[in-house]
């Protein structure tokens with residue numbers, strides 16, 4: 417009997433762990449069980465399938481089960497791991513296709529069970545016409561629903577709410593975003609939210625903020641959302657109010673959770689149980705600015721977690737460096753990128769923080785397609801240490817955020833930013849890059 421790695425969950429974290437482990441140690445037997453019908457896909461592309469910009473769900477698949485099999489990894493979709501006996505190193509698997517349960521042994525185990533959408537406790541959420549967006553099955557159901565829908569209400573103006581609002585508008589629906597906090601994208605500072613709000617209204621999305629859903633009206637099929645501010649008629653409701661890690665299996669087998677409620681891991685993605693690893697949205701990372709465990713349920717993080725776990729299991733030296741909290745998304749023509757701490761967050765964490773927020777241009781003023789680019793820098797008073805930042809603008813210009821993210825990893829200051837030799841040519845930047853202009857103002 418060879419050494420066997422079993423991976424639970426086959427999307428970003430799980431697929432990365434399995435592929436990396438097998439590549440690094442071809443002697444390992446690697447088996448992946450995935451509850452849903454799909455493995456190794458980019459959930460991040462789902463909004464663009466809904467908008468019609470990506471032609472099919474299939475286009476999001478990175479590697480099919482057949483491709484895995486050719487690489488020596490056995491992947492079983494529609495197989496749910498329902499129990500793990502850590503002492504015996506066995507797990508119980510339920511095959512949804514065959515309707516039967518069987519036992520499997522493992523030497524190494526990767527828990528990559530991901531996260532699930534939060535369902536708000538609002539009467540009427542169980543009706544037809546109410547959706548979440550997480551899995552490919554969710555994507556397929558929403559694609560079907562879009563065919564007949566005219567009016568959509570979206571609960572939550574976070575990442576999914578904003579991306580899908582754009583997709584629904586592109587499909588010709590009337591869209592109302594209902595956000596509990598006082599602004600869309602409440603995760604970041606108000607200036608950025610204001611730009612997002614403008615972009616939404618420019619594209620005909622109605623935004624209600626500081627609003628709570630009281631009930632979803634309808635007699636089995638949703639017809640309207642009753643809120644604290646009035647009634648929003650809707651034949652389609654998307655719940656996009658956040659996600660929580662799927663930790664039930666881990667907890668039942670004795671895997672310890674961290675302070676965030678996700679699985680506690682070290683930099684090799686090991687849990688408290690020897691031979692058991694966690695990767696992706698179910699696992700914590702270490703936040704390099706806050707110096708403590710942090711939950712950052714993002715696709716790039718999940719891939720890095722999985723790759724690290726796979727390499728370690730294969731006997732290689734690998735560590736996950738931690739996160740500074742970098743994210744980017746697009747809403748209509750506006751890219752929004754953030755990293756580190758917003759001013760609000762930095763202050764609430766006890767930093768003596770300040771910020772500058774500037775408007776510049778993304779290319780030379782005489783370049784035909786030049787457009788505004790906004791930069792926010794959050795930094796520590798006195799030391800000038802960079803704590804966070806945001807870049808908002810058109811297209812790839814917002815990827816400048818990666819400069820700030822790199823500086824955060826290096827514990828850089830505003831002064832360090834000012835001294836950077838950044839690229840310049842008229843189609844790409846003004847002669848003073850907007851990041852440098854912001855740094856000058858922050859001095």
Ligand code: FAD
Pocket residue numbers: 424425426427428429430449450451452458459460461462463495496497498528529530531532549550551576662665695696697698713714715716717718744745
């Ligand atoms: P998941 O994708 O949740 O996969 C876990 C899998 O485990 C699930 O398929 C589940 O069925 C399976 N599973 C759970 N329990 C069991 C069990 N007991 N047995 C067997 N299988 C089980 N991130 C970004 O960085 N950038 C983006 O632009 C971005 N856009 C996104 C857009 C959307 C619409 C969504 C939904 C997410 C987006 N994300 C984005 C987040 C990103 O998709 C997730 O961080 C990533 O999918 C996490 O991967 P994962 O493998 O950890 O978890």
Ligand code: NAD
Pocket residue numbers: 536571572573574575576577579594595596597600601602603627628629655656657658659712713714743744745746
């Ligand atoms: P989110 O945490 O980004 O946003 C949830 C929003 O819902 C917040 O603005 C919150 O204030 C609001 N909210 C909470 N309860 C509410 C209620 N009862 N009524 C109205 N509003 C309420 O979560 P999400 O949009 O569901 O996305 C889930 C995860 O998917 C994100 O955490 C992110 O990790 C990932 N994602 C990332 C990207 C990206 O990086 N481009 C895109 C999509 C999704």
